[in-house]
Amino acid sequence: xxxxxxxxxxxxxxxxxxxxxxxxxxxxxxxxxxxxxxxxxxxxxxxxxxxxxxxxxxxxxxxxxxxxxxxxxxxxxxxxxxxxxxxxxxxxxxxxxxxxxxxxxxxxxxxxxxxxxxxxxxxxxxxxxxxxxxxxxxxxxxxxxxxxxxxxxxxxxxxxxx
Amino acid sequence: xxxxxxxxxxxxxxxxxxxxxxxxxxxxxxxxxxxxxxxxxxxxxxxxxxxxxxxxxxxxxxxxxxxxxxxxxxxxxxxxxxxxxxxxxxxxxxxxxxxxxxxxxxxxxxxxxxxxxxxxxxxxxxxxxxxxxxxxxxxxxxxxxxxxxxxxxxxxxxxxxx
DNA sequence: CTAAGTGCAAAAAGTTTGCATTCCG
DNA sequence: CGGAATGCAAACTTTTTGCACTTAG
Numbered sequence: 001x002x003x004x005x006x007x008x009x010x011x012x013x014x015x016x017x018x019x020x021x022x023x024x025x026x027x028x029x030x031x032x033x034x035x036x037x038x039x040x041x042x043x044x045x046x047x048x049x050x051x052x053x054x055x056x057x058x059x060x061x062x063x064x065x066x067x068x069x070x071x072x073x074x075x076x077x078x079x080x081x082x083x084x085x086x087x088x089x090x091x092x093x094x095x096x097x098x099x100x101x102x103x104x105x106x107x108x109x110x111x112x113x114x115x116x117x118x119x120x121x122x123x124x125x126x127x128x129x130x131x132x133x134x135x136x137x138x139x140x141x142x143x144x145x146x147x148x149x150x151x152x153x154x155x156x157x158x159x160x161x162x
Numbered sequence: 163x164x165x166x167x168x169x170x171x172x173x174x175x176x177x178x179x180x181x182x183x184x185x186x187x188x189x190x191x192x193x194x195x196x197x198x199x200x201x202x203x204x205x206x207x208x209x210x211x212x213x214x215x216x217x218x219x220x221x222x223x224x225x226x227x228x229x230x231x232x233x234x235x236x237x238x239x240x241x242x243x244x245x246x247x248x249x250x251x252x253x254x255x256x257x258x259x260x261x262x263x264x265x266x267x268x269x270x271x272x273x274x275x276x277x278x279x280x281x282x283x284x285x286x287x288x289x290x291x292x293x294x295x296x297x298x299x300x301x302x303x304x305x306x307x308x309x310x311x312x313x314x315x316x317x318x319x320x321x322x323x324x
Numbered sequence: 325c326t327a328a329g330t331g332c333a334a335a336a337a338g339t340t341t342g343c344a345t346t347c348c349g
Numbered sequence: 350c351g352g353a354a355t356g357c358a359a360a361c362t363t364t365t366t367g368c369a370c371t372t373a374g
Contacts, residue, residue, distance in 0.1 A: 034348050034353055055339090070356040075339075093253060095338070095364090112303050121301055128293045132312060135285050140317030141274050148310045150294060155302030196328055196373050217364085232331040237364075257339090257363070 016105040020086045027084035042077040051100040114154035178267040189246035204239040213262040276316035
């Protein structure tokens with residue numbers, strides 16, 4: 001149904017990005033992980049590229065720069081990034097895993113997903129977050145993460161149909 | 163990580179359930195679909211059983227009553243229910259599709275999912291829905307459906323850990 | 325009768341993993 | 350050197366589909 005996913009421009013916080021890079025470096029040091037050419041390429045591409053990329057997307061971009069990179073390497077690198085809190089894995093119901101920079105780099109946000117063109121728009125609404133905490137409190141629930149996604153048609157697609 | 167998913171008691175609206183059954187019947191009539199023993203068994207089991215069951219869960223229950231039912235039949239019947247708006251497919255990030263009666267049968271709700279014991283609690287918060295519509299309006303977005311899920315630890319599991 | 329439904333097994337689609345080889349530290 | 354990382358291909362998991370046989374209407 002959704003041909004592909006287009007990307008919304010997102011304003012990044014430069015300092016937060018640096019922080020994420022530092023976090024990755026620290027994590028790798030602590031775990032005795034190594035810095036390889038492939039890993040550097042994949043990580044850089046991820047940081048520079050569009051948000052909400054799938055592993056395939058990233059693989060394509062990475063291969064544009066280095067033909068021989070394998071799917072598994074991208075897969076494992078993304079897992080690594082998620083593991084140390086530098087990237088967040090997202091699933092929007094199309095069966096694919098997508099990755100975005102962790103919330104540190106931008107304000108915490110949720111998503112509007114257009115079912116017709118695949119565009120993903122990010123939004124923030126602190127009042128929803130607050131109410132959400134209220135709800136959790138009512139159930140004695142300790143929230144670690146959440147997802148709030150709205151599916152429907154974006155402004156552009158509404159025009160097209162009419 | 164999550165061993166299994168336990169079920170929360172949910173109060174159903176009897177009249178709404180009847181409405182859903184009627185909707186299914188109407189849909190099948192319109193499409194010229196047939197009422198088979200398997201289909202009746204699966205549908206009844208689904209209506210009577212716990213919410214948020216996976217296809218496997220339902221298959222197990224159904225097979226307790228009729229040994230020979232195949233996975234594909236349950237799969238296709240659930241698809242049918244979802245198609246005519248009698249059931250909703252949900253994914254809570256463990257890679258499995260779960261099904262619940264459509265919102266008509268209960269008030270619209272969202273979910274709290276305990277990452278440690280798998281319990282799924284449903285909640286309603288109209289004020290969140292309202293704010294959500296505000297957000298959509300800001301983006302000229304037409305919302306067709308949404309999911310709002312909070313992941314964390316339920317009250318019980320918090321006690322266990324401490 | 326005949327088009328729809330069933331059960332099985334095979335195909336897809338994505339994600340993970342085992343392993344021999346390569347390479348960082 | 351020795352343990353990590355890589356690339357490939359094979360294994361998995363869950364969902365979907367093709368097909369020959371059965372059956373509702």
